[in-house]
Every structure is written in C-alpha cells, then in structure tokens.
Amino acid sequence: MQDEMIVELYWQRDESAIKATADKYENYLLKIAYNVLSDTEDSKESVNDTYLAAWNSIPPHRPSILSAFLGKITRRISIDIYRRKNRTKRKAGEYALSLYELSGMRDNEPHPEEKLDEKLLTEALNRFLTTLKPEARSAFLGRYYFFDSLKEIARYLGISEGKTKTLLHRTRLSLKEFLKKEGFEL
Amino acid sequence: MMEDRIIDALSDIDEKFIIETDKLRSKKRQAFPVRKLSLIAACAALVFLCAFLIPILQRNTENSVKPPIGEGEILSSDTKNDTEMAEISTDSLPEDPETDESIGSYPPETENESDNLSGNEGQAGGDINGGSSNDEDFEADAPTGNSGNIEENAPTDNSGNSDKNPETPESEDFMMTVTVDEFTEDGFIHYLIFSSPDSGSVSQNRKSLHIICPFDISHLTEGSTVTVYYTYDINDPYTVYATHIEIEKGE
Numbered sequence: 001m002q003d004e005m006i007v008e009l010y011w012q013r014d015e016s017a018i019k020a021t022a023d024k025y026e027n028y029l030l031k032i033a034y035n036v037l038s039d040t041e042d043s044k045e046s047v048n049d050t051y052l053a054a055w056n057s058i059p060p061h062r063p064s065i066l067s068a069f070l071g072k073i074t075r076r077i078s079i080d081i082y083r084r085k086n087r088t089k090r091k092a093g094e095y096a097l098s099l100y101e102l103s104g105m106r107d108n109e110p111h112p113e114e115k116l117d118e119k120l121l122t123e124a125l126n127r128f129l130t131t132l133k134p135e136a137r138s139a140f141l142g143r144y145y146f147f148d149s150l151k152e153i154a155r156y157l158g159i160s161e162g163k164t165k166t167l168l169h170r171t172r173l174s175l176k177e178f179l180k181k182e183g184f185e186l
Numbered sequence: 187m188m189e190d191r192i193i194d195a196l197s198d199i200d201e202k203f204i205i206e207t208d209k210l211r212s213k214k215r216q217a218f219p220v221r222k223l224s225l226i227a228a229c230a231a232l233v234f235l236c237a238f239l240i241p242i243l244q245r246n247t248e249n250s251v252k253p254p255i256g257e258g259e260i261l262s263s264d265t266k267n268d269t270e271m272a273e274i275s276t277d278s279l280p281e282d283p284e285t286d287e288s289i290g291s292y293p294p295e296t297e298n299e300s301d302n303l304s305g306n307e308g309q310a311g312g313d314i315n316g317g318s319s320n321d322e323d324f325e326a327d328a329p330t331g332n333s334g335n336i337e338e339n340a341p342t343d344n345s346g347n348s349d350k351n352p353e354t355p356e357s358e359d360f361m362m363t364v365t366v367d368e369f370t371e372d373g374f375i376h377y378l379i380f381s382s383p384d385s386g387s388v389s390q391n392r393k394s395l396h397i398i399c400p401f402d403i404s405h406l407t408e409g410s411t412v413t414v415y416y417t418y419d420i421n422d423p424y425t426v427y428a429t430h431i432e433i434e435k436g437e
Contacts, residue, residue, distance in 0.1 A: 068204045072204075075197060118191065119198075121191055121192065121195035125196060129203050142211065145207065146211065148211070156213060184188075
C-alpha cells in the first residue's frame with residue numbers, strides 16, 4: 001500500500017492503518033529498535049509503541065515520508081527504553097541509587113533551555129552534514145542515527161570495514177572541530 | 187553529556203539526510219530478494235536440465251545395452267518390440283560331446299548351418315536380418331506358440347523363412363522352453379533359465395515361455411551359459427525370438 005493511502009487511513013482514524021503500517025514497515029522499524037536495544041522483546045515493544053505514537057500524532061501531522069517519520073519515532077522510543085533500563089541497572093549500588101533518587105526531582109519534560117540547546121545543536125548538525133561528502137555523511141548517519149554495525153555500513157557503502165572505521169573517525173574529528181567553532185562546549 | 191545530546195539532536199535532523207542514507211540501506215535490504223530470485227532461477231535451471239538430461243542419459247544407457255545387431259528388423263515396424271539380453275542356464279540340456287566351441291562363437295562347426303551362424307555377431311545379425319522378411323510369419327505364429335505345442339510351431343515358423351530367405355539355416359527354428367527366472371517390473375524378461383529344451387508343450391504360466399531360435403541348440407552342453415539376444419511381440423510375451431546367441435561353455 002502506498003504511504004499516502006496509509007497516512008489517509010490514519011487521518012480517517014481507520015485502525016487498519018496500523019496493520020498496513022506493520023505490514024510495510026515492521027521489519028524496518030524492528031531493525032532500528034534492535035540496533036539500539038539488542039533485545040527482540042524490547043524491540044517489539046518499541047515498535048508497538050511506535051504504532052501507538054503514530055496513531056496519536058497523525059493527525060495533526062501528515063508526514064511526507066512515512067518511513068522516516070516512523071523511524072524517527074522508533075529511534076526515540078528505543079533510546080528512551082535503553083536509558084530507562086540502564087537507569088534501573090544503576091540501582092544496584094548505593095551511590096547509583098542516590099543519584100537515581102535525586103534524578104526523581106527533575107521533571108520528565110526537558111527544560112526550555114535544554115530544548116533550545118538541542119534545537120541549536122540540531123541546526124549545527126544539519127550544517128555540518130551539508131559540509132560532508134555523501135559517503136561520509138551516510139557513514140555518519142548510518143552509525144549514529146540508525147546505529148548500524150561497521151560491517152553493515154561497509155556493505156551498503158561498498159567499502160571495507162577498515163575504510164569505514166577511518167571515515168567515521170575523521171568525521172568525528174571534523175564534527176568536534178565544527179562544534180567547537182560553533183561555540184558548543186564539549 | 188555531549189554524546190547523549192548529539193544522539194538526541196540527530197533525531198531532529200533534516201529528513202533529506204535520513205532518506206539519503208536510508209536509500210543506501212534499503213539497497214542492501216533489496217539485495218536479499220535479488221539473491222533469492224537468483225537462487226530460484228538456478229534451481230529452475232537445474233530442474234530443467236534434469237528433466238531433459240536424465241531421459242537422454244537413460245536412452246543412451248539403454249542403447250548401449252542393446253545388442254549390436256539389427257534386432258528391430260525381425261518384427262514388423264508397427265509391432266512394439268524390445269530387445270534385451272537374457273541368460274540361459276543349460277543345466278537340463280543333454281550333454282553333447284561335439285560342443286567344445288570357445289566363448290562367443292556359436293554355433294560350433296556343425297555340418298549344417300555353420301556358414302550362416304558361425305562366430306561373430308555381425309554374421310548372426312545378418313542371418314537374423316535375413317529372417318526379418320518373415321516378420322509376418324512370426325507374428326502369425328505367436329498365438330499358436332502360446333497355445334502350447336512347440337513342435338507344431340517350429341515348422342510353421344520355418345516355412346516362411348525358407349521360402350523367402352534361402353540362407354536361413356535349413357528352415358528349422360529350434361524351440362526351447364525356458365523358465366523365466368525373473369521379470370522386471372515392467373514385464374520385460376530379465377533373464378532366463380533352461381528347464382526343458384525339448385519340451386513339447388508350453389504353459390501359459392508367465393513363468394514359462396519358449397524361445398524360437400533359428401540356430402541349432404541341441405548340442406548345448408549342460409552347465410553352459412547361453413546369452414540370448416531376443417525380441418518378442420508385445421502381444422505375445424510368452425514367445426521370444428532369439429536374434430543372436432552367445433555361449434559360455436560349461437565346466
């Protein structure tokens with residue numbers, strides 16, 4: 001089914017939109033989730049949460065590229081699950097427990113300053129990415145957006161793993177310099 | 187921490203970058219079905235080859251088993267015949283002191299038909315080919331052969347031969363009743379064992395049949411192994427027509 005038709009189903013509040021989404025994108029989303037979580041059950045949970053999030057956000061959104069829209073949601077949810085789990089693990093030590101208790105004082109919603117900071121950082125990253133060659137850009141996003149393994153990146157870029165590693169290393173150094181110039185504290 | 191902030195910030199980067207990378211990634215995803223298709227194509231090609239090659243190979247194998255002589259010419263072309271090799275054990279044959287021919291030569295140097303039949307397969311084939319003009323005789327006689335009396339059939343078969351082909355030995359087809367040791371699944375005779383060479387009757391039992399043989403077999407010694415190349419009329423599987431005989435002398 002075409003993406004436009006699926007989005008239309010969401011807009012019509014037709015529950016078959018979720019089935020159509022799952023039929024078309026489940027494997028794609030599971031891959032993104034699994035790259036973050038390395039756990040099948042957690043990945044499935046993340047993908048199911050993605051469907052719910054998509055149901056809640058369309059409308060008002062009308063994504064032009066559904067895969068990118070869904071992938072972004074899955075990525076965010078998976079990262080949240082990952083962090084939540086790691087936080088739970090940290091409960092083991094008393095020191096970690098104290099930190100966890102103190103972290104409870106914080107609001108879940110990010111502070112407006114943090115939001116602004118994140119927005120500025122995103123804009124800086126967009127600028128940085130435009131300076132990169134396509135190969136380096138795809139390697140960078142493959143690694144840090146989709147969390148693909150070096151082997152996978154090397155395969156779809158058609159280069160060796162060693163070259164991929166070098167490419168990523170140089171891109172990271174360039175990013176560091178770029179962000180310093182932009183005034184970000186590292 | 188900065189790394190977390192970068193990871194979070196990347197969530198909102200321009201979609202065109204994500205799509206660009208995703209296209210590359212999806213190429214990898216599509217690579218699998220392409221490989222799968224290649225595999226299916228390879229399997230199909232293999233099946234195709236098997237379907238055509240196996241029958242050809244089988245046909246070649248069958249051809250290599252067939253005797254080198256013109257066995258198909260004995261019976262009329264519209265009759266389905268097959269020629270196979272049969273082995274006959276001559277346990278019950280009366281011993282003939284004159285039979286001391288070497289392996290592969292048949293018949294021994296007898297006074298009568300030896301000119302036509304002696305020795306090599308080519309000559310034997312020639313005789314049989316000569317007899318092929320008597321196709322109708324064989325076919326006509328086949329039912330008679332089944333009914334039972336060999337002695338009656340023999341002259342009938344030979345009459346045509348002698349008329350049409352003067353080289354046929356003495357117009358006397360020798361008949362022998364044999365017991366079929368084994369039938370193959372499709373009903374063809376696998377090999378034969380002599381039971382009583384001069385038996386006067388032929389049973390309708392499929393385990394018995396008689397061979398019409400244009401060669402003198404009366405001198406066969408006991409224990410000799412006789413390989414008979416033969417044809418038979420599919421309508422009368424109890425009568426086979428020997429086209430060529432090879433003898434392995436008994437102890």
